[in-house]
Amino acid sequence: MDLGYSDILDGLRASGRFRQLKPLSGRDGCRLNVTADRALLNLSSNDYLGIAGNREHVEFFYSGLNRENSLESFRLGSTSSRLLSGDCEQMHLLEKELAEAYGFEAALFFNSGYHANIGILPALLGKHDLILTDKLNHASIHDGIRLCRATYKRYRHCDYAHLEKLIQQHRDTYQRVVIITESVFSMDGDVADLSELVRIKEKYDCLLYLDEAHAVGVWGQTGLGKAQEFGVLDKIDLLVGPFGKACASMGAFVLSNAEIHDYLVNTSRSLIFTTALPPVIASWNLYVFRLIQQMGNERKHLIELSVQLRESLLEYGLRTAGSTNIVPVVIGENKATVSAANSLQEDGYLIFPVRPPTVPEGTARFRLSLTADMQWTDLAPLAARIAKAVGPLHRAGAER
Known part of the structure; x- marks a missing residue:
């Protein structure tokens, strides 16, 4: 049965907007191990303080698990709405x-x-x-x-x-x-x-x-x-x-x-x-x-990283904005953004293209998400790699 969606999907592919689910595993801090011997720096995560990728936090949390509290504090299912029997x-x-x-x-x-x-x-x-x-x-x-x-x-x-x-x-x-x-x-x-x-x-x-x-x-x-x-x-x-x-x-x-x-x-x-x-x-x-509430040092470190990366991106003529640990790099054209993201993944950076309708038309970009478990040595080569991947036509001030 033709439900009429195939033409729409073909159009998404042709315009560089087609999306697919991509299972990832092997998380280790700010990196994902995509193969046994290859890890990518995860610049697409919202784990801003590095808690999700921190084994010590997870292990400490579960160290409190015992037979007496396993159902009250560590139960995996509530099985009901809060207004019935699912509250705790x-x-x-x-x-x-x-x-x-x-x-x-x-x-x-x-x-x-x-x-x-x-x-x-x-x-x-x-x-x-x-x-x-x-x-x-x-x-x-x-x-x-x-x-x-x-x-x-x-x-x-x-x-x-x-x-x-x-x-x-x-x-x-x-x-x-x-x-x-x-x-x-x-x-x-x-x-x-x-x-x-x-x-x-x-x-x-x-x-x-x-x-x-x-x-x-x-x-x-x-x-x-x-x-x-x-x-x-x-x-x-x-x-x-x-x-x-x-x-x-x-x-x-x-x-x-x-x-x-x-x-x-x-x-x-x-x-x-x-x-x-x-x-x-x-x-x-x-x-x-x-x-x-106790992670003031991590917050300070994260903002310092963000300032350094923005300065580096601007030095390479790349189009960025904002003032937080979310650092956009605006490229513009969908297919160019997809191609550059693929190239950067080959270089060791987990970066995905962000395209319309998530962002306005003509502003396809990378959304670089920095986390507190990164170091500047992780990020220092990034601006040069992005500039190479996107090419001169997609940098700030370039003639179209």
Whole structure:
């Protein structure tokens, strides 16, 4: 039976956008052993603090396993939703510590950042509300917005004059207005101006919804994210923090007041109608959350690496941007990006091409993701290798 998808798939192949799943194994720190004698430097991981690839952390965590706690703290299946029999004491302890550390009244844990964003927004917002979202927010945020009955408008990326103009035009028409932004943007490595967003939200009586997916663990004095670094934690109305990146696990929390917490427990479909995460994940998350608050040296080292790599890329005329440990290298054309990625993998670097629709048309790129278990000796040759792989036509300032 011809279902009509083959032509579309052929088109994806022809345009350099076809994607395939690629199983990888042999993780060892910041490297993946693709063969017995060949390891690639993993520049495509969100393991920003190097926890997932650290055998000592994993072994220490499991050293606490014994016959008495194997089912309570290390059980591999919850077998039910949290509102039935799938809840556990470890998850409540984790939520309590999260709320206390951040200074919020309550925390609620979801199965993933995607579950959080598609579950929170439709539950809280309806046809009398307006959402104003940064154009480059993550797909999970946009999908959550689409599930809402609320009206939404996108403001230009980090363009707060445009945001303020939209609020001035529409604020009086809606009951609630919610500004949604990420703190660190995942494809450009740039940062939202949280101080300016707080000013705008207070001036116009809006709510501020902040997704700290790529900031938790990496930024802030104790790794609580950009809101901590900016000193505005007490000004954020809803703060989402996924555990699948620097925290080397899975799940995501939302911090809020007690009223919103209780309302979400009773109305958020992605929380109510899904099997809960197992106790072993809650236990690991609690271990990691306590750990990241002590990793100031790793955070400092990671940012130093990021500065060095950006400077090196610019020296070779490559197009980069941002100010975080997510370092983009914009190439432009899809097929050239795919070809260069393949070449770099042959050189020992695990780099994948990022293409539309993940990024805007004409901006296919590498997304170099640095982790704290890397050293500068690992990265020093990289800019020269990329410049060679992409060729002169895809460097900054080159004539087309």
